[in-house]
Amino acid sequence: MIDPGYKSEPEDKIEKSPAWLVSMGDVTALMLTFFVMLFSMSYVKSERWDEIISLLNRATEPSEIQKPIPTSERAIPSVEVLPGLSTDYLHRILQEKLSRDPILASARITPLEGQVVISLPSDVLFASGSVQLGDEALAAVRELAGVLAQVGNQAEIVGHTDPLPPPEGSYPSNWDLSLARALRVANSLTEAGYRGRFAAIGMGDSRFRHLDPSLPEERRYELARRVDVVLRSEAGGQ
Numbered sequence: 001m002i003d004p005g006y007k008s009e010p011e012d013k014i015e016k017s018p019a020w021l022v023s024m025g026d027v028t029a030l031m032l033t034f035f036v037m038l039f040s041m042s043y044v045k046s047e048r049w050d051e052i053i054s055l056l057n058r059a060t061e062p063s064e065i066q067k068p069i070p071t072s073e074r075a076i077p078s079v080e081v082l083p084g085l086s087t088d089y090l091h092r093i094l095q096e097k098l099s100r101d102p103i104l105a106s107a108r109i110t111p112l113e114g115q116v117v118i119s120l121p122s123d124v125l126f127a128s129g130s131v132q133l134g135d136e137a138l139a140a141v142r143e144l145a146g147v148l149a150q151v152g153n154q155a156e157i158v159g160h161t162d163p164l165p166p167p168e169g170s171y172p173s174n175w176d177l178s179l180a181r182a183l184r185v186a187n188s189l190t191e192a193g194y195r196g197r198f199a200a201i202g203m204g205d206s207r208f209r210h211l212d213p214s215l216p217e218e219r220r221y222e223l224a225r226r227v228d229v230v231l232r233s234e235a236g237g238q
Contacts, residue, residue, distance in 0.1 A: 083233060090111075090116045091109060094116065097150075101143045103137060103140035104143060106121055114233045115233065116230075117229070117231075118229040118230075120185070122181060122225040125140075129171070142188075142192040142193075148189065153231045154196075156232070157186045157199070158228040159182035160205070160208075160226050161224065163208050163224070173204065175204035177202075178204050180202070182202055185229075205224060
């Protein structure tokens with residue numbers, strides 16, 4: 001029941017809130033809502049986090065069923081290389097065996113790491129610019145074939161020349177001449193009864209610069225003209 005003595009204040013006399021206060025209240029409410037949303041987004045329940053980690057682990061570590069299964073055998077089998085006579089022993093036995101022949105005695109025997117090199121001077125084997133072996137040279141190659149058959153190490157025949165071009169009309173290049181001489185020695189070894197397998201290689205004058213530059217030039221040219229029989233530490237026939 002309304003008191004009959006109550007008199008309401010005129011509307012124009014009621015004190016209203018200033019407009020800026022209303023705006024500030026709205027902004028404060030919006031900011032509060034914004035920070036509540038940020039907090040809710042940054043919070044992850046522990047059980048949900050564990051579930052996410054478990055899914056990631058399964059994705060990065062495929063199961064046995066997912067692993068690819070090879071459809072064919074692609075493994076390369078290992079190759080066992082049988083050793084031959086030691087290079088130290090080869091050096092000693094070659095010096096003894098080759099010294100018995102007048103031509104082979106002029107050969108230089110050089111022990112290197114994993115190989116022994118028999119350098120046969122081309123001047124005593126071939127005429128200038130030729131690949132034909134004389135009678136004495138053929139006899140020396142036969143003697144060498146018997147020695148190589150006894151040691152049984154892997155062999156290579158490598159021809160070398162000096163830097164001077166071959167005589168005109170003989171071979172087009174030093175490489176051709178060195179290869180032809182290496183092949184001639186290799187074929188002669190086979191004809192003499194040597195049954196080992198070897199490669200014949202022509203090097204031309206590509207190794208001339210490796211000779212000792214302090215030697216007289218004539219001596220360097222003489223050493224450059226040669227056919228090398230390279231015996232490796234592996235057994236032949238592999």
